[in-house]
Amino acid sequence: MIKYYIAIVLTAILTENFVLAKFLGICPFLGVSKKLNTAVGMSMAVIFVMAMATAVTYPINKFLLIPNDLAYLQTIVFILVIAALVQLVEIALKRFIPSLYSALGIYLPLITTNCAVLGVVLLNVEKAAADASFGFAASMFNSVGAGLGFLLAMVMFSGVRSKLESADIPKFMQGLPITLVAASLVSVSFLGFGGVVENIFG
Amino acid sequence: MAEKKTLRQEFTKGLIAENPVLRLVLGTCPTLATSTSMVNAIGMGISVTIVLLCSNIVISLLRKVIPSKVRIPAYIVVIASFVTIVQLLIKAFIPALDEALGVFLPLIVVNCILLGRAEAFAGKNSVIASAADGLGMGIGFTAAVFCMATIREFFGNGTLFTGADSLLGLFGITSFTGIEIFSRLPESLNIEPILIFILAPGGFFTFGLLMAVANRLAEKKGKKKADLRGCESCPMAAACALKGGCETEIKEEVAAQ
Numbered sequence: 001m002i003k004y005y006i007a008i009v010l011t012a013i014l015t016e017n018f019v020l021a022k023f024l025g026i027c028p029f030l031g032v033s034k035k036l037n038t039a040v041g042m043s044m045a046v047i048f049v050m051a052m053a054t055a056v057t058y059p060i061n062k063f064l065l066i067p068n069d070l071a072y073l074q075t076i077v078f079i080l081v082i083a084a085l086v087q088l089v090e091i092a093l094k095r096f097i098p099s100l101y102s103a104l105g106i107y108l109p110l111i112t113t114n115c116a117v118l119g120v121v122l123l124n125v126e127k128a129a130a131d132a133s134f135g136f137a138a139s140m141f142n143s144v145g146a147g148l149g150f151l152l153a154m155v156m157f158s159g160v161r162s163k164l165e166s167a168d169i170p171k172f173m174q175g176l177p178i179t180l181v182a183a184s185l186v187s188v189s190f191l192g193f194g195g196v197v198e199n200i201f202g
Numbered sequence: 203m204a205e206k207k208t209l210r211q212e213f214t215k216g217l218i219a220e221n222p223v224l225r226l227v228l229g230t231c232p233t234l235a236t237s238t239s240m241v242n243a244i245g246m247g248i249s250v251t252i253v254l255l256c257s258n259i260v261i262s263l264l265r266k267v268i269p270s271k272v273r274i275p276a277y278i279v280v281i282a283s284f285v286t287i288v289q290l291l292i293k294a295f296i297p298a299l300d301e302a303l304g305v306f307l308p309l310i311v312v313n314c315i316l317l318g319r320a321e322a323f324a325g326k327n328s329v330i331a332s333a334a335d336g337l338g339m340g341i342g343f344t345a346a347v348f349c350m351a352t353i354r355e356f357f358g359n360g361t362l363f364t365g366a367d368s369l370l371g372l373f374g375i376t377s378f379t380g381i382e383i384f385s386r387l388p389e390s391l392n393i394e395p396i397l398i399f400i401l402a403p404g405g406f407f408t409f410g411l412l413m414a415v416a417n418r419l420a421e422k423k424g425k426k427k428a429d430l431r432g433c434e435s436c437p438m439a440a441a442c443a444l445k446g447g448c449e450t451e452i453k454e455e456v457a458a459q
Contacts, residue, residue: 023235076283076286115313122309179410184404
């Protein structure tokens with residue numbers, strides 16, 4: 001059983017990396033990866049919100065939407081729940097854990113409409129519908145794994161970008177184009193992980 | 203928007219001068235993810251255009267009713283409703299496309315283009331101008347994704363319009379299933395498709411090159427390069443602005459450490 005969960009987390013981090021293989025959360029990936037500490041802060045906030053969002057939406061989906069034949073409302077319900085949740089978390093953090101708020105707070109509003117968060121929730125629901133053994137615990141592990149994968153991609157990429165700053169770049173490639181080409185090379189390195197998890201645990 | 207633009211200008215600005223993907227750098231996730239084949243790109247482009255057009259019209263109609271404090275959640279509800287409608291229609295009539303686009307179809311809800319246009323345009327302008335803006339932006343998005351998909355499908359798969367029957371099937375045409383190109387070349391040339399173009403790295407690479415071309419063309423016309431503009435392109439900028447703007451705060455925090 002533990003093997004099953006480790007496989008889920010590793011798959012989410014390496015082979016199905018949200019940013020580099022699934023193209024979810026590209027905006028923050030390109031936008032806040034210039035400095036290592038903002039990259040880490042943003043990723044921590046993403047992990048936190050992904051875990052919270054899954055913890056809340058999974059029961060809503062299972063006990064409210066599916067029994068009442070309302071599964072078609074998933075998209076609209078989930079986005080509203082996530083938006084409300086982020087607001088609540090922000091208020092609660094500000095009031096009760098100011099130190100955590102000062103570290104993550106500024107990133108929280110950015111995350112509400114981040115496709116990675118809604119994406120992980122929808123993918124969990126999809127996986128749970130396809131495979132009955134993919135329950136609440138598996139969803140949680142998948143979300144945290146996806147968040148960790150986001151962290152890994154952000155940290156690696158902020159390292160690449162700091163090197164880019166001192167590089168001599170042809171004029172027409174300066175700015176966003178070279179950043180995207182660099183992202184492409186980082187993404188190639190993640191292609192190498194294909195099949196690794198299946199071979200270790202399969 | 204100080205000076206009044208004509209309807210024509212509202213429509214055409216989204217096509218090139220303010221192309222959402224290549225100039226405003228909005229909606230990068232669906233651009234990268236759905237440009238693996240030309241048919242997917244057209245399907246995604248049309249879905250986004252329909253949602254954008256409808257949500258712009260409705261938001262513009264409601265702009266005097268929605269209190270400004272709750273406008274973002276209100277916009278999200280309007281957009282999410284149209285996304286659900288489009289999603290159900292595609293599931294019913296073009297199931298192959300629904301499978302190909304997967305999670306990116308419901309994710310139109312959080313596409314920055316939609317919330318960005320609602321916030322920047324439809325919430326402030328008349329219905330007809332908003333409709334023109336939405337249609338122009340939608341077609342601009344479709345064109346950009348289509349450009350990327352053409353390059354990626356040609357080099358990565360060696361075909362054009364593969365799987366076209368899934369879309370054309372709606373009009374009763376099932377005989378056209380795409381054009382094979384690489385497999386028709388003489389074997390002595392030994393040309394294989396470059397698979398990596400339809401994988402994730404090829405997406406980033408093609409987008410980078412297209413962006414470089416777009417920047418070059420813009421520079422020739424004396425315009426600024428496209429770049430991630432931080433707050434400006436971020437639909438949540440309004441929420442951030444309460445705290446003095448996200449970009450400034452991040453910078454201050456970095457400076458403080």
